[in-house]
Amino acid sequence: MAGQLIVSVSGISDRTCGDVEEFCAALDSREVPLSLLVAPRLKDGYRLESDSRTIGWLTGRRSGGDAVVLHGFDAAATKKRRGEFGALPAHEANLRLMGADRVLEHVGLRSRLFAAPGWTVSAGTALALPRNGFRLLVDLHGITDLVTGTTTRSRVVGIGEGFVTEPWWCRTLVLSAERTARRGGMVRLAVTAKQLRKVGPRQAMLDAIDLALLHGCTPTVYRWETDAPAASAA
Template identity: 60%
Template sequence: MNAELIVSISGIRDTTTDAAFEFAEQMDRRGVPLSLLVAPRLKGKYRLLDDPATQEWLRSRRAGGDAIVLHGYDQAATKRRRAEFAALPKHEARLRLTAADRVLEQVDVRTRLFAAPRWNASTGALEVLPELGFRLALGLTSIIDLERNTALKSRVYGLGEGFRAEPWWCRALVLGAARTARRGGILRLAVSAVQLQRPGPRQAMLDAVDLALFHGAVGATYRWEPFPAARAA
């Protein structure tokens, strides 16, 4: 059985769009769609609402087959040394998710898919997601179907945003991607747009994708599959 290859980019903003755009073009040439992890706010007072160029790019990429994934609200640590949603109680998670959801709806890239910053969501966050209409939660080692209450085991191989990006890790990522592609299943590759600005990590991600394709992997995006009856209707 051929592996399914899911490639995601995070940290897309005004200062990283050139690298993200160029990498997306490389993926287009390879026939690999992207999953774009989007946060309404980022460090340095970045606001997606104030960035019409990135908004337009996100809309055009989704129209072309890419997936949009909500990636937190502002990615600020809510506790020392913890990612934004890693330790949030249910009430606070609801507030942040609701605010983020409204922004994405306002810029016409609303999604029912969620990946917490650094792929780490608290129990409270996971509990409130389906109540707000989210259908898929992406964790570091699993993809959770919130409607069916099932989890598919699959680990993220990443560069940046919580993952290392030194040369030895880049080599390990490429080798790990090749092993997973040979075995079949789901190969999840993640890269931050900041790391795509660096030649080493960028080339490592391209090499990982190329090796996966060489071993027969097929490009895909994060997605939620409707129930059979709903699909038929």
């Protein structure tokens, strides 16, 4: 049985949008859509709501079939080596989710899908998400439908943001994608935008994508519907 292929990019801003556009062009030629992991704020003072060019680009990509996934609020690390939502109690997660949701709604990019920075979420965050209307949670080990409570088990492998970027890991990522695709599993690949300007990580992502396609994986994006966590519109 053929598997699925989901490719995501995070860290999208005015400083990285050009690199992401080039990557998108390479995927467009392969007919592979992207899941765009978007945060209202990033390090060094970046604010999405002040970046009209990136907002317009994201809007166009979503209209063309890509998915927009909320990816935290401001990428703050609450504890050493923990992602922004990795250790938050429910009330703090609730405040951050409300703030992030408000910004994305304001710029016309509201999403009911959530992928936490670093791919880890606390129990409090998992509790706060459906209370704020989110329907899909994407984490390190799977994709959870927050309405039905069902989880599709599939580990994400990536370059950057919780994953190392060394050449040996890039090779491991390619081999992992091929193994998963060969057995008809779900191949989930992730990369941070700043890694796309580097030849090694970018080529590793493309090699992994090509191998997944070679083994018959169907390209898709993170989606939600009542009966299949990875099969409806964002």
